[in-house]
Every structure is written in structure tokens, then in C-alpha cells.
Amino acid sequence: MKIIIATPLYPPEIETLSFYIKSLAAKLCEKHEVTIVAYASTAEKIPGVKLITISKRQPLLMRFLRYLFALLETSKHADIIYVQNSVTAGLPAIIVKFFRKIPVILNFAENEAWKRATQLQFTSQSPENFLKKPKSSSKIRFIIFLQKFVSNHASQITVSSDASAKLLSSVYHVPSTHIKINYNPPENQQILPFKTNPVQHQIIAIGRLVEWAHIPEIIYTVNSLKQKFPDIKLLIAGEGPQENKLKQIVTDLNLSKYIIFLGRISKAENWYLRKISHTHIHLYDSIHENFPDTIISSFSAGIPVIINNSIEADEIISDEENGFTVNLKNEKELSKKITFLFNDDNLKNKIINNANKILNAKFSWESHLKTLNNIFESGYGK
Amino acid sequence: MENNTKKLWKTYYKTELTKIIPLLDNLGFSLEEEQVHVIGERYIINNQKLILTGRRVKNGQRVIIKISNNEKFIKEIEHERKCREILKKIDFSSHVFFSPQEILFTKKQGFIIFVTAFIEQENTFLERPFEEQFFLALKALEVQEGVHATTYKHASVIKKIFGIWNAEKYFEIFNKYKKEIESKSPENKKTKIIFLKAQEFIRTNFETINLYSGFLVHWDFVPHNIRIDKRNIYLLDHSSMRFGNKHESWARFINFMTLYNPKLEKALIDYIKDNRSQEETLSLQLMRVFRLTELIKYYVSTLENLSGNVLTLNKKRIEFWSNALEAVLDNKFVRQEIIDDYKNIRDSLRSEDEKQRQKNLH
Numbered sequence: 024m025k026i027i028i029a030t031p032l033y034p035p036e037i038e039t040l041s042f043y044i045k046s047l048a049a050k051l052c053e054k055h056e057v058t059i060v061a062y063a064s065t066a067e068k069i070p071g072v073k074l075i076t077i078s079k080r081q082p083l084l085m086r087f088l089r090y091l092f093a094l095l096e097t098s099k100h101a102d103i104i105y106v107q108n109s110v111t112a113g114l115p116a117i118i119v120k121f122f123r124k125i126p127v128i129l130n131f132a133e134n135e136a137w138k139r140a141t142q143l144q145f146t147s148q149s150p151e152n153f154l155k156k157p158k159s160s161s162k163i164r165f166i167i168f169l170q171k172f173v174s175n176h177a178s179q180i181t182v183s184s185d186a187s188a189k190l191l192s193s194v195y196h197v198p199s200t201h202i203k204i205n206y207n208p209p210e211n212q213q214i215l216p217f218k219t220n221p222v223q224h225q226i227i228a229i230g231r232l233v234e235w236a237h238i239p240e241i242i243y244t245v246n247s248l249k250q251k252f253p254d255i256k257l258l259i260a261g262e263g264p265q266e267n268k269l270k271q272i273v274t275d276l277n278l279s280k281y282i283i284f285l286g287r288i289s290k291a292e293n294w295y296l297r298k299i300s301h302t303h304i305h306l307y308d309s310i311h312e313n314f315p316d317t318i319i320s321s322f323s324a325g326i327p328v329i330i331n332n333s334i335e336a337d338e339i340i341s342d343e344e345n346g347f348t349v350n351l352k353n354e355k356e357l358s359k360k361i362t363f364l365f366n367d368d369n370l371k372n373k374i375i376n377n378a379n380k381i382l383n384a385k386f387s388w389e390s391h392l393k394t395l396n397n398i399f400e401s402g403y404g405k
Numbered sequence: 406m407e408n409n410t411k412k413l414w415k416t417y418y419k420t421e422l423t424k425i426i427p428l429l430d431n432l433g434f435s436l437e438e439e440q441v442h443v444i445g446e447r448y449i450i451n452n453q454k455l456i457l458t459g460r461r462v463k464n465g466q467r468v469i470i471k472i473s474n475n476e477k478f479i480k481e482i483e484h485e486r487k488c489r490e491i492l493k494k495i496d497f498s499s500h501v502f503f504s505p506q507e508i509l510f511t512k513k514q515g516f517i518i519f520v521t522a523f524i525e526q527e528n529t530f531l532e533r534p535f536e537e538q539f540f541l542a543l544k545a546l547e548v549q550e551g552v553h554a555t556t557y558k559h560a561s562v563i564k565k566i567f568g569i570w571n572a573e574k575y576f577e578i579f580n581k582y583k584k585e586i587e588s589k590s591p592e593n594k595k596t597k598i599i600f601l602k603a604q605e606f607i608r609t610n611f612e613t614i615n616l617y618s619g620f621l622v623h624w625d626f627v628p629h630n631i632r633i634d635k636r637n638i639y640l641l642d643h644s645s646m647r648f649g650n651k652h653e654s655w656a657r658f659i660n661f662m663t664l665y666n667p668k669l670e671k672a673l674i675d676y677i678k679d680n681r682s683q684e685e686t687l688s689l690q691l692m693r694v695f696r697l698t699e700l701i702k703y704y705v706s707t708l709e710n711l712s713g714n715v716l717t718l719n720k721k722r723i724e725f726w727s728n729a730l731e732a733v734l735d736n737k738f739v740r741q742e743i744i745d746d747y748k749n750i751r752d753s754l755r756s757e758d759e760k761q762r763q764k765n766l767h
Contacts, residue, residue, distance in 0.1 A: 034682070035553075035616060035617050035620075035651070036553060037547075037550050037551065037553075064619060065615055065616045065617070065618070065619070066616075067616065067682055067684055211680070213680055214676075214679035214680055215676070216539070216671070216672035216673075216675040216676055216679075217535070217536065217539075217672065284635075284636075285636055286635075286636050286637055287544065287548070288540070288544060289540055289543035289544045289547050290543075290547065291539075291540065291543050291676065291680070292540040292543065292544070295536075295540070
């Protein structure tokens with residue numbers, strides 16, 4: 024097949040999506056003829072893959088039109104366009120679909136409107152609430168409009184979780200038959216230049232420090248467990264609007280010895296902490312942009328995950344099988360599960376092994392490519 | 406000769422202090438007794454700008470005072486402040502830069518005065534455990550990689566303030582350095598061969614340099630230009646920022662570690678080799694060559710004004726960093742005995758003042 028991958032991000036950009044596209048193209052080109060059309064001023068090459076770049080260093084309208092024409096030209100003999108995100112690459116892809124009558128598969132990899140609104144500090148809403156009732160600028164609302172338009176005109180949409188599929192369906196009214204779940208493959212494991220030595224009773228919580236992440240409850244739980252496990256340690260990595268409030272709680276409870284705020288951490292440290300710690304408490308109960316990627320990373324690193332009870336959690340975690348689901352608001356329940364994990368190595372090992380099995384079966388490059396190839400070969404929407 | 410340059414610096418410092426102290430007093434600041442940024446080998450740089458430590462009288466807060474009445478350095482301080490301001494405004498930066506809080510920026514009696522908070526730190530960078538050094542370095546470098554001047558809007562915002570360097574610019578500047586080094590130390594045949602090799606290496610790899618250009622870089626990214634407070638990294642010198650090849654800040658930092666922590670140098674290089682693309686490894690090597698050439702050029706340019714121990718020391722420095730350049734070009738590390746020999750000689754030649762200045766610096 025002749026496949027075009029249309030993307031707004033590509034290495035040397037350091038976003039997760041950039042690395043995904045590079046790895047994907049390198050794998051797809053073993054069986055298919057692959058062309059990448061990317062918004063990029065410079066680009067890393069991939070042997071066997073044609074790369075067309077449209078410089079971002081030109082006015083918005085100019086680069087949009089150039090991208091559109093490049094996509095139109097490249098798609099002359101193409102079988103399918105696999106487009107990443109629904110705005111800057113998505114809109115041109117939908118226009119090209121109209122002229123070329125070829126299927127456009129939209130990978131709804133990121134919620135661009137929410138991401139941008141969060142970066143610009145226009146909102147501290149959760150992604151779900153933001154999409155349902157966005158408190159933002161007219162520019163962001165226009166991005167939401169485009170997301171909806173492109174989503175409804177794509178031949179098919181792929182998302183990385185059932186929860187995202189339901190959200191897209193309810194907020195943008197995309198028919199559920201048009202949405203296919205294709206779980207993301209794990210990011211490459213980080214190779215560190217030194218050994219990782221496990222630290223007993225060390226818990227990590229990584230993510231944005233936002234109101235809906237139940238971090239105060241995790242702090243109170245550590246407070247209650249410190250008698251039983253005097254060496255307990257909670258490392259909180261990330262930044263967010265709740266940071267000062269959380270630090271104050273830790274100070275008030277005199278827990279500075281037990282709870283450490285790491286702030287932003289590097290990719291390597293993110294991996295390192297998973298490798299050395301005892302337990303990872305997933306900080307979100309909502310459909311965050313990285314869900315379920317952060318859990319997959321923990322599966323990959325071999326660290327048990329505790330996650331808040333939710334429909335989304337059920338999609339990936341079976342309680343006491345490959346992780347723990349708890350009501351994070353219930354400190355006693357959280358405390359009980361942490362104690363299980365700290366005391367029972369057999370249980371811990373069972374959870375790690377089962378998580379690894381799921382990782383290989385559901386969240387691997389093999390399964391990701393298989394689903395994608397099935398979509399491509401079905402000629403959906405042609 | 407040494408005495409002359411040093412004398413001139415001392416005279417400059419003393420004269421300026423007589424004007425500065427009452428000025429600062431009026432503004433509510435006092436100077437600390439010990440001023441580490443003006444002693445030791447500081448005179449070699451001979452900038453008409455003073456970096457002083459002081460306190461805010463009303464609350465005793467420790468501060469850093471940058472002050473000058475020289476036109477060139479007034480512009481430099483203004484530029485640094487502009488860089489700080491624009492960094493705060495850049496909406497495409499997905500990462501927050503920590504900068505010491507600005508307390509005062511003013512012009513009085515021909516002086517420009519820029520006062521910022523002094524950032525206390527529990528330990529210097531090199532005193533921290535190895536893993537912590539590694540992860541702090543990566544964090545700081547990744548923050549810079551997160552700021553990419555990708556779009557038209559971005560480029561137009563930053564071009565005027567920071568400047569944008571591409572392969573052609575790096576090569577042009579490299580050639581200037583090479584020319585200066587050769588004109589001021591023409592007798593060194595070995596160095597000549599190394600620089601020819603370096604020149605060819607950069608000339609034939611423009612594509613790789615440009616591939617990673619357009620990123621925010623701190624071209625003097627070394628431990629003494631950052632301070633760490635509760636794992637937050639504060640950039641102290643904002644005038645050394647530009648948009649260029651993203652490995653330029655990596656290169657400066659790793660080159661520094663060649664001397665101060667070779668284990669960390671190796672760990673960072675291995676990390677790039679094992680986790681990034683081959684092009685990134687090559688790009689880093691190219692930037693290391695560029696930065697080392699600049700360092701050698703700097704020491705060569707000081708020779709004519711020096712004599713005595715400092716002259717001998719700077720000649721040794723040129724020799725050491727030339728060895729480092731040769732090693733980088735050959736994809737090797739400087740041998741430990743070369744590092745140890747150099748350190749021994751350096752320590753025997755350094756003045757007591759300079760040893761004092763170096764304390765708690767890195």
C-alpha cells in the first residue's frame with residue numbers, strides 16, 4: 024500500500040508524537056510505501072521513507088496552503104492518509120479527501136485545544152470538563168470547532184483508550200462505529216548509564232499537580248503509614264496549580280522527611296524512578312492526554328500501579344491481578360492496598376508478571392501495527 | 406605585564422567602589438565584606454562590569470548586583486534583562502525557566518544597576534551525589550530542548566533579542582577563532598593539524614548542525630552559571646542565551662565535565678548514544694568541537710597580557726584543552742593521567758586569591 028502519514032510534529036521536535044511517527048514509519052516501510060508529510064523546518068531522515076517537509080517559519084496561512092498542496096500532490100497515487108491530530112494536519116487531510124476520494128484515518132493522539140489552553144494557563148479544568156464546557160479564548164474555541172469538524176469528516180478515528188472513544192462520541196457526536204481503539208505502543212525504555220537499585224517502601228506519583236488528582240489523600244495516607252513503615256517515602260514528580268497548597272500540607276503535617284516534591288523531571292529520571300520504586304500511584308482518574316501511556320510505562324518498567332476506581336481504570340487494570348484499583352478518596356482503602364504491596368512480595372511479583380503479559384498482548388508495537396494494518400487494509404470509507 | 410593588567414583591574418575596582426557604595430546605599434543596599442567575583446583570575450577577563458554580592462538593608466536579603474558605567478557593558482546588562490523578560494513572555498515555551506527574582510533595575514549617575522535575589526543552595530552541583538548530578542543536568546538540558554523556535558511567529562519574536570545561529574554562522578565563527586589561534590600561537594604545528602581536522606569536520610556536517618538548530622541554548626551552561634534550590638534550577642546568566650544548535654549547551658556542559666567530573670562526561674555521552682538518534686550523537690560531537698575551539702581561543706587571546714604563573718597556567722590550559730579537542734575529534738576520552746597532571750600543575754600555579762574564588766563555585 025501507499026501510505027501517507029500527515030503530521031504536525033516530527034523529530035527533532037521532542038514531543039511524544041514526533042517519536043511515535045518516526046518509529047511507526049520505520050516499521051511500516053518494511054511492508055508499505057510510506058511518505059511522511061510533516062510541518063517541520065528540519066527533519067531526521069528514515070531509510071526507505073520519503074519525507075516531505077513544510078517549513079513552519081512562514082506565516083500561518085502560507086504554511087497551511089503549502090502543506091495542503093504538498094498533501095494534494097503526494098496523495099495522487101496514495102491509498103490512504105493516516106493523519107495525526109485534527110487541526111493543522113487534520114484539516115488539510117480532510118480537504119484532500121474531498122478531492123482524491125481516499126480514506127483519511129485520523130489518529131486523535133492529543134486534545135490540542137485542551138493542551139494549548141492548559142499551556143497558556145487559560146484553564147485548569149480536566150480534559151472532560153474542558154471539552155464539555157470550555158472556559159477559554161475564542162482562538163481555543165475555534166480549535167475545538169476544527170477538531171469537531173475534522174473528527175466528523177474523517178473516514179475513521181483511532182484513539183488510545185475506550186474512555187477517549189466515549190468522550191469523542193459524546194462531545195463531538197462522532198458515531199461510535201467510526202472510532203477504533205488502538206492502544207499506544209510503549210515508549211522506548213530508557214537506557215541508563217548506571218545500575219538501578221530498588222528502594223524499599225518508596226512510592227512514586229508522577230503527573231500534573233491538579234485538583235482532581237487526589238494528592239492530598241495520598242499525602243494523608245503516607246502520614247498514617249509512617250508508623251508502620253518508618254522508611255516510607257513518597258516522591259511526587261510534576262508541576263501544577265496545586266503545588267504550593269500540597270507543599271503546605273506536607274509542611275503542616277511535618278512530613279518533609281517522608282514526602283519529597285521533585286518538580287519537573289527528565290525522561291530518564293521518570294524511567295529511573297519507576298525502576299527503583301516499590302509502587303506507582305497513578306495521579307489521574309480522568310481521561311488525561313497521557314492516559315493510559317503513563318501506566319504502560321510502569322508496566323514496562325515492572326512496577327505495580329495503583330489507580331483510582333473508574334471506568335477508565337477498569338479498561339487497563341484488574342484489581343489485584345495486574346494492579347490495584349482503589350477509591351483514592353478513601354485513605355483507609357489506599358493504606359490497605361499499599362500495605363499489601365509492601366508486605367507481600369508474591370503478590371507484588373504476580374502483579375508485575377500479569378502486567379507484563381498484558382503489555383505484550385495489548386500494548387506492544389505488534390498489536391498496534393496489527394490493528395493499524397487491519398484498518399488500512401479494510402479500505403474503510405473509500 | 407601581569408602586574409600591569411592586575412593593577413589596572415584593582416585600580417578600576419577600587420575607583421568604582423568609591424562611587425558605587427554611596428549609590429547603593431541610597432538605593433537601600435549594602436555590599437558584603439568578601440567579594441569573590443572580583444578576586445583571583447577575574448582580572449584577566451578585564452570586563453568593565455562588576456558582579457557584587459550584597460544585602461538589602463530593609464530585610465537583610467542576600468542579593469547579586471550587576472553594575473557598570475561602561476557603554477558596552479551597560480548594553481550587555483540591558484540585553485540580559487531583555488532576555489529574561491522575553492523568556493517569560495515566550496508562549497511557545499512549554500517549560501518554565503527559573504530565574505532569580507528581580508529586585509531592582511535602574512540607571513543612576515551613569516551606572517546601570519541590576520539587582521536580583523541571591524539563590525541559596527544546600528550544596529554546589531559537584532558536591533551532589535552522582536545520580537543527582539546526572540538527572541539535574543538532564544532536566545536542565547531537556548528544558549532548553551523544549552524551547553524550539555519552530556514557527557514564523559516564534560522566529561520573529563526571538564530573532565532580535567537572542568539571535569539565531571545556523572551551521573553557516575557556526576562555521577564562520579569557528580574560522581575566526583581558528584585564525585586568531587593560529588596568528589597568536591603560530592609555532593604550534595600539532596595544534597594546526599587538529600584545527601584543520603576540526604575545520605573539515607564542521608564544514609562537511611552542515612546538514613547535521615542545521616537539523617538541530619533553532620533551539621534555545623545557554624552557550625555557557627556550566628555549574629557556576631546555575632544554582633539549585635530544592636531541585637529547582639535557576640539560570641544565573643541570561644546574556645549567554647541564543648537560539649542555535651540544541652547540543653551547544655550539552656557540549657559546553659560535557660566539555661566542562663571532562664575536567665571536573667569525567668564520569669559524568671561519559672554518562673551523558675552514553676545516554677545520548679543509547680537513547681537518541683545517531684545524528685544527535687554526531688551533532689553533539691560537532692558542538693563539542695566548536696565549544697572547545699572557542700575555549701582555546703579565549704586562553705590564546707589572554708596570553709599577550711600575562712606573565713609569570715598565570716601565563717604558564719594559561720599555556721597549560723591551551724595544551725590541555727587542545728588534548729581534549731583531539732580526543733573529541735577521535736571519539737575518545739582524555740586519559741585520566743593527562744587530567745591529573747594538568748590539575749596538579751594548575752593547583753600549583755593558582756594564586757591563593759584564585760583558590761578562594763574557586764571555592765563553592767561549581
